[in-house]
Amino acid sequence: MSSSESESSQQGRHREAGHKSLLQSDALYQARFFDSPPIPSLCAYMLETSVYPREPECMKELREITAKHPWNIMTMSADEGQFLNMLLKLINAKNTMEIGVYTGYSLLATALALPDDGKILAMDINRENYELGLPVIEKAGVAHKIDFREGPALQPFLLEKKQGSFDFVFVDADKDNYLNYHKRLLELVKVGGVIAYDNTLWNGSVVAPPDAPLPKYVRYYRDFVLHLNRALAADPRIEICQLPVGDGVTLCRRIK
Template identity: 80%
Template sequence: MLFTDVYPREPEPMKSLHELTAKHPWNVMATSTDEGQFLSMLLKLIKAKNAMEIGVYTGYSLLATALALTQDGKILAMDINRENYEQGLPIIQNAGVSHKIDFREGPALPVLDQMIEDGKYHGTFHFIFVDADKDNYLNYHKRIIELVKVGGVIGYDNTLWNGSVVAPPDAPLRKYVRFYRDFVLELNWDLAVDPRIEICQLPVGDGITLCRRIS
């Protein structure tokens, strides 16, 4: 977590949620403030209205998304832990954007499978942000590529994974970093050769890969 003093334009609700999250024992999971600003700018540029977020935590990136969408915008937000989300919810409510959020507790894959089976959600999302279990990133991609519209954007967080994606195989790494590194590497390779998307990997936060669906 970086000091907020260097981000004078961070909206007050986001600053409050940032400070709350910094006190949480799992704050290593938090979206960085620079990434929050980046997502906000991106969503405004693409004029996103219908969004999805897989992996919410306390809701910092979710709040950035909700603030950036139009008043009639909607976000489907999924996380296995409602308790973390509810810690940030009062701030989201005070920001006046909670009406945009449809939060669902539980694994995202069954929800995605049901949406695909229903058929009516194909190509309906302008933006989808994934910041969840890295070992399922490819499983998410196989599904959400059908749900994002042509011209829409998918963002995968943590694709630099503490810099481990360019580290030698025998580099000393923390246990959890080493465990998930191969999953992140596999995602990066698969995205690089997926003909349905254009990609751009940016060194924002812990790395974010943007995928624009082209077919």
């Protein structure tokens, strides 16, 4: 089969499977334009064209600091940071929560989006990682918006928070607790507010066959992520939208 015939067959399979809902252009889906060779990566194109050129200098600095950390796989991608920042502006968020902070890249994206009197309740079990990024956050002039609490996210004081207190919640922590977070967060976020769950495509493992050679940590949390995705899709209290941004992020808008 020739190269052009192979590509034509591949396009047909994508159409039959409905995959073209993400990339409407055949040229984009093939990652090539007209008769030119395939471009190296659509992700690289997006990053170099619309993400990195518009990334605030403070976020770039924090991203580069985090890249040197041994756990850098835990950080949010730059394209997701851009998406989060715009989403918060679109919904006019003012009072937010973040569960799972790491070095604070997503936290900084949030703080930059909020008005000067906006507030973020930020929780993580590791203050040391947060303090790695804190000087950058302070230099950006947004540290006053952040109330950082070290310890498990479902802390006793959180149970005392008023129902409907938050406009937005971002969750990027222990995947085996996501459904426990969801149960409580639906009480804390206002009707019309949004909860965003990160890593809901979990390294692509959600579509991997049972015998796929996955890293141990990916395999361990895979079933928890699958269970979460099924539960969110069936929850009548929310509207959802799962997006292939970063490692997958699912937005849940509370309607009840």
